[in-house]
Amino acid sequence: MASQQHRVGDTPWIRRTLIASALILTMLMLVIPLVVIFAQALSSGWATFAENIGNEYTLHAIGLTLFVAALTVPLNLVFGTSLAWLVTRFRFPGRKLLITLIDIPFAVSPVVAGLLYLLLYGRNGWVGSWLTEYDIQLMFSWPGIVMVTVFVTCPFVARELIPLMQQQGTEEEEAGVVLGASGWRIFRRITLPNIKWALIYGVVLTNARAVGEFGAVSVVSGNIRGQTNTLPLHVELLYQDYNIVGAFASASLLAAIAILTLVAKAFVEWRQSRPEHPAPEKGGV
Amino acid sequence: MKHLFKGIAVGAALLSAQPALSADRELLNTSYDIARELFASYNEVFKEHWQEKTGETVEIKQSHAGSSKQAQAIIQGLKADVATFNQVTDINILHDRGGLIPENWADRLPNNSSPYYSTMAFLVREGNPKNIQNWDDLVREDVDLVMPNPKTSGNARYTYLAALGYAQETYGDDQEKIDQFMSDLLSRVKVFDSGGRGATTTFVERGIGDVLLTFESEVLNIADRFDNGEYQPVTPKVSFLAEFPVTWIDDYVEQNGTQELAKEYLEYLYSEEAQRLLAGFNYRVHNDVVKEENADRFPALQLKTIDEIAGGWENAMETHFASGGKLDQLQRRR
Amino acid sequence: MSTTANVSAASGRRFAGRSKRVLPGFGLSLGISLFFVSLVLLLPLTGLVLETSGMSWDQFWFTVTDPRVVESYKVTLLTAFAASIFNGLFGLLLAWVLVRYDFPGKRLVDAVVDLPFALPTAVAGITLVTLFSESGWYGQLLSAVGIEVAFTPVGIVIAMAFTSIPFVVRTVQPVLEELSPADEEAAVSLGATDGRVFRKVIFPSLWPAMVTGVALSFTRSLGEFGAIIFIAGNTPYVSEVTSLMIFMRLQEYDYAAASAIASLVLLVSLVLLFSINLWQGRYLRRLEGH
Structure with missing residues (x-):
């Protein structure tokens, strides 16, 4: 009887070893790094922490970062939904290619992504030189940051x-x-209720990445304090300034956003899994 | 969704809050990554000076990043009024690639348009346990060095040139020995950070290496910060004249209508008040009065120029730092 | 229940295949998608191609085969390989534990797995170097037993591994969940040892997902820069990654060379991604087929 229920890895000692090693590795690789960020941020006490966060440049960086995310997310929401509708509801030549094309941003190093935009829209770029004639400047101001973040x-x-x-x-x-x-x-x-949670999940991921993007943004931002400095850039700047505590204070905000993202994600997954698995069938077949 | 709109609102509010400081004039200074505190102080001094002179208030915006990156941004359209760099080559490129400034930009202000300068020095740990005195101590087997990457950092290119200057002085025309010395030196480097501050962090915060090679200003700055003698500066007798060039960017000041303001911003760096401030940030300056005041902090050295060591910047970049150049050959694995 | 759902889904798919364009919105979604893809993705990529095409073939070859650059390929490939192998094992372990067992803190572990995707890479970089340098929490312990991590290629492996942890977990987890217990229980009841059942019954179903996860993690590691730059010693020929080479060329104002190296990396990554997509498609079709 007992053997009927037995599945691989159910032996107590294996089970315990596996759980323990998974927990230890997760602690070492994921939890402690997260703890370090907050430990460093608070290493000079709460007052310093508050002072670092309350700094006008930090506040501006927070605002800009949220602003960029707030523009990026809806754009990609519309694009992502349209594309998904297109490739899953219709067959047409070039469909496979289109699906692979959207993976490009995963394959391009962010610094290169920033460079691509700079070469194209910069003053000497193919599009940029034309825009300059109309006195339109996209790079080194927030539109440029939004553009690479969307990418x-x-x-x-x-x-x-x-x-x-x-x-x-x-x-x-x-x-x-x-x-x-x-x-x-x-x-x-019909469609929206079915894909609601996946959509939210996508938005959560987009938002997390939009808030945290560093490499690409750093190329096109111009790094002007109080104007085009996003929060991740601000972290680097403070780090360069020997203000390690300040850097980690700003980093802790990003980590807090990361944690919120994880919580939101866990919630979405929980909601998503609820209607689909009403009661797990045990050994049914 | 609600959070989204809230985010937009907060973002927009914070963004629009900034220009509300409304000054009469605005100036954008692009500078190298570690000059933030320096210009934060100077900007206050200059604002006061400009208001006294013209009655106008000025708001000065600062952009800080590696100076090569800054030069690229300016060429690609970052409309900076002035550039205050730590690399002569990065200003030259504004002419060569961007056509934004005239070729003779260096002649427009005194001292090659370099209101302050520094040299390359060593930072060692408490009590100088490895007894580092001069360049030849750095190639010993028991010494680990930390410096930035000469491929990505001007700071490190200066160190390279300073060491080369020493080798030339010591070995004369014996090119083989010079190469050997340079190759030994580079092979002693434990960490090549991408920038100067990264190297400092590696040495100070991470506790890596016996000697940090960087600007004298940076070395003194760290020694000051830890006044318990945890770190000691060592300045070699022969080193390199590291200029900190400045220029206004003709095309952009014209567009922004900031010609006079930008010019005055840079010229005022030569005033006694500004020079004293610069000396306070551990830079060497030209003003005689300020020099006198700081004579004990900045011992007289034999400072070699780029012309003496490598026959000018253009030549130095071509023979030493370009892909496949001397540096690449020296760093080739033996 | 589940069988009916499968059938209806399958017939739905077939139905969609035959009767195309019954549904509205083809024009609109095609318009939006093409506009977006061309403007956001293709136009900048054309820039890369144009920039590179300014070079002659010899120049291109010379640039991408510079000995130091070649050495950086080796370093990058080896460290990315090591990191993705680590992630393959760690990912499998995590996925297994999360699917098969109940234990306190399971929810937390499940949530925190995605941290590397949510955390900006630069923050990951300064955090890891803080931990692993000789004065850090881990560094102190490791240096006591004579292991150096920070500023060595091992540091690069750690940074790459950290930034791509979720891939394997998230690809293996659903497969493991769907795995029917029947074969496994039959094998166990026939007296096979756990190890044997895992090798013969479970692993064959898991490995395609594992390979996909490992390949994704590998691709991601090839392009990683922000986290690595802080913890790699960046010693020429030892711990320089290819992203750093691209960055160097940029610092030298050599856009063409930067584009050349970048396009090579991009090509490799795209080929890798495309093969995964293709292979996955084939594999899925085979699964459906039988």
Whole structure:
């Protein structure tokens, strides 16, 4: 009887060893690094911490970072949803290529991504030189930062949606068409509820990356304090200034955003898994 | 979604809050990464000076990053009014690649447009346990060095040239011995950080290496910070004249209408008040009165110029630092 | 329940395949997607190609085969390989423990796995170097037993491993969850040892996901810069990664050379990604087929 329920790795000592090693490694590789950030940030006490955060440049960097994320996320939300709808609901030549194309930002080193934009939109760039004639400057101001951030974060929403929408198929939506519903209505009433949590998940990931992007932004930002300095750039700047505590104070804000992201993600996953697994079937077959 | 809009609101509010400081004039100074505190102090002095002179208030914006990166940004359209760098070559490139300043920019202000200068020095640990006195001590087998990467940092290029100057002085025309010395020196380096401050952090915070090679200003600065003698400066007798060039950027000041302001901002760096401030940040200066005041802090040295060591910057970059140049050959694995 | 769902999903897929463009929004979504892809992705990439095409073939070859650059490929490939192997094992362990066992703190572990994706890489870099340098918490312990991590290639491995931990866990986890217990229980009840069942029954179903995760982690490690730069000693021929070479060329104002090296790295990564996509597609089709 007992052997019927037995699965690989159920032997107590194996089980304990595996759990213990997983816990220890997670502690060492993930939890302690996180703790270090906060320990360093608070190493000179709360007052210094508050002072570092309350600094006008830090506040501005926080504002700019949130602002950039707030522009990036909706843009990629629209793009990701459109793309996912396109490649999962229709067949057309070039579809496979399109799916691979959106992986490019994963394959491009962020510094190179920044460089690409600089070469294109900078004063001497192909597009930039033309824009300069109309006195439009994109690089070294917030539009440039938003542009590279959109670039590095554009795969997340689409990548979350495509497998799910592929798996769900199109029956319900086609039923909607037969019933004469408008396209927008079908999307809102049928598709959206189905992909809601994956969409939120994609947004959470996009947001996390948008807030934390360093390499690409540092190339196009111009690093003007109180103007184009984002929070990750600010961390580096303080670090260069020997203000290690200050650097970690700003870093701890980013870590806090990371933790919020993780909590949001865990919540989304929990919501996502609830309707799908009402009761796990045990040894049913 | 609600959080999103809240984010936008906060972001927009914080962004728009900044220009509310509304001064009469605005100036953007692009500078090298470690000059933040220096210019934060100088800007206050200058604001006062400009207001006294013209009655106008000025807001000075600062941008700090590695000076090569800054030069690239300016060429690609960062509309900076003035550049205050630690690399002559990075200002030259503004002419060569960008056509933004005239070729003779260095002649527009005194002392090669370099209001202050420094040299390359060593920082050693308490009590100088490895007894480091001069360049030849650095190639000993028991000594670990920390310096930035000459490929990415001007600071390290200066150190390279300073060591080369010493080797030339010592070995004369014996090129083989000079090469051997340089190769030995580079092979003693334990960590090549990408920038000067990174190297300092490695040496001070991480406790790596016996000697940090960097600007004298940086060396003195750290020695001051830890006044318990944890670190000691050592200045070799022969070193390199490291200029800190400044220029206004003609095309952009014209567009921004800041010609006079930018010029005055740089010229005032030569005033006695500013020179005293610069000396306070451990830089060597030209003003005779201030020099006199700080004579004991900055011992007289034999400072070699780039012309003496490598026949000018253009030549130095080409023979030594370009891809496949001398530096690459010396660092080739033996 | 689950069988019906599968059937309906499969028929839905087939249905979609035959009757294309029944659904609305083709024009709109195509428009938005193409506009976005061209503007955000393709246009800048054209820049890279144009910049590189300014070089002659000899120049290109000379640039990408410079001995120091070649050495950086070796360092990058080796460290990325080591990091992804570590992640393969660690990822498998974590996925296994999270799926198979219940223990206090499981939720926390599950959540914290994604930390490396959420944490900016520069922050990861300064944190890791703080931990692993000789004065740091780990560094003190390690240097007591004579192991140096910070400023050696091992440091690069650590940084790469950290930034790509989630890949393997997140690809293996769902497969492990879906794994039917029947074969496994049958094998166990026939008296096979755990190790044998794992090798013969479980691992064959897991390894495609593992390979995918390892390959993703490898690709990510090839391009990583922010976290590595702080902890690698950047010693020529020993601990310089290719991203640093690109960065160096930029500092030298040599955009063409930077683009040349970058496009090579990009090509390798894209080929890798494309092969994973292709292979995965094939593998999935095979799974569905039988």
